[in-house]
Amino acid sequence: MTIDNFKVEGVRFVKRGDLTLIEVENAFAKALLTPFGASVLSYCPKTADGEFDKDVLWVSPQAVYDGKAAIRGGIPICWPWFGGYKEDFHSEVDVEQPPNHGFVRKTWWKTESIKQLGNGAVEIRFGLESNADTRAVWPHSFRLQLKVVIGPTLSLTLSTTNLNEYALSITEALHTYFAVEDSRRIEVDGLQGGVCIDTLDNNSRSIQQGKLLPPESIDNVYLNVAGDISIKSLPDGPKLLLETVHAQSCVVWNPGSEIVKGFADIDNADWTDFICVETGNVWGDRVVIESGETHRSSLIVSREN
Ligand SMILES: O=P(O)(O)OC[C@H]1O[C@@H](O)[C@H](O)[C@@H](O)[C@@H]1O
Known part of the structure; x- marks a missing residue:
């Protein structure tokens, strides 16, 4: 079944570059997705008066849609590793240049279903199963599914099923690029008490005290921060609310004026137009999935005006 065979009210398919995009418009929101990377x-x-509000997500005007490069913006999926190829993923398979943030953000997923839910929200499921290509990079068997619900909130659930006869260890993140008025004038709440690893300062560790006022350039990993997170535009702009389920970690990233070059x-x-607040399970918050088991991790995003 090709993607065009899904006939759902308020859903249409358009091309951009080499990609097929799924456009959704319903009583709650409009959205754009693509099976490339399940992005x-x-x-x-x-808004309350029925108008479409500004985009919650940021996509770079320079993003590439060639079906090969990861798309710069939106919600790329980092899986089965976050960042570089970690020591514990090394195997007999020789991968010369293991892709940063794993391989699924640059892989075509299958569009498994598109349907309207009872309340009028639209649910889209993308799936990816291990195959010869994925095993060449990561020699394990898995089934991945991303369920996205476009409704009054944007909800994503990433499910990993371990199809091996042994336990599987993964790290993962929804690498969300949030659109903000000015990344120099925001505060991120909900990270306090977590272990902060500053990767721009030799991975120095501290405990986050109070709200985070991100410096111009930031690449911080926060561990053990399972509660809700918010991003507020200062002084009293809109607030983005991030609710998570089974996500222990958060990464806050912006390249700033020098690294962006x-x-x-x-x-x-354009670096002031976004802040990446990436939720999932990374570094020491890695997840071990027993044989035959499924691990699910969710993000639910909404805007409070
Ligand atoms: O260029 P990429 O692979 O999309 O990575 C972008 C950034 O992603 C962030 O998650 C990392 O913490 C940064 O170190 C990295 O620079």
Whole structure:
């Protein structure tokens, strides 16, 4: 079944570059997704007076849609490892350049279902099973599914099923690029008490005290922060609320004015337009999934005006 065979009210398919995009518009929001990387690229909820609000997500105007490169923006999925290829994933398989943040953000997923739910929200499920190509990079068997619900909130659930006869160890993150008025004037609440690892300062560790006022350039990993998180535009702009389930970690990243120059797919001036607040299970919060078991991790995003 090809993607065009899904006939659901308020859902249409358009091309951008080499990708097929899924456009959703319903009583609650409009959104844009693609099976390449199972990426959500846009989510504009409706305001109380029924107008579409600004996008919650940021996608770089320089993003590439060639079906090969990871899309710069929206919600890329980092799986089965976050960041570099960690020591514990090494195997007999020789991967010369293991992709940063894993391989599924650059892989075509299958669109398994698109349907309207009883309340009028739209649910889309993307799936990916291990195959010869994935085993060449990571020699394990798995089934992955991303369930996205476009409703009054944007909800994503990533499910990993371990199809091996042994336990599987993964790290994972929804690498969300949130659109903000000015990344220099925001505060992130909900990280306090977590272990903060500053990767721009030799992985120095501290305990996060109070709200985070991100410096211009930031690449902090927060462990053991399972509660809700919010991103507020200062002084009294809108607030984005991030509710998570089975996500112990959060990474806050923005390249800032210098490091951004090393990114071909981000304009040098655009770093103030977003903040990445990436929720999942990374570093020491890694997840071990027993044989035959499924692990689920969710993110639910909404905007409070
Ligand atoms: O360029 P990539 O692979 O998408 O990574 C972007 C950033 O992703 C963040 O999650 C990392 O913490 C940063 O170190 C990294 O630079």
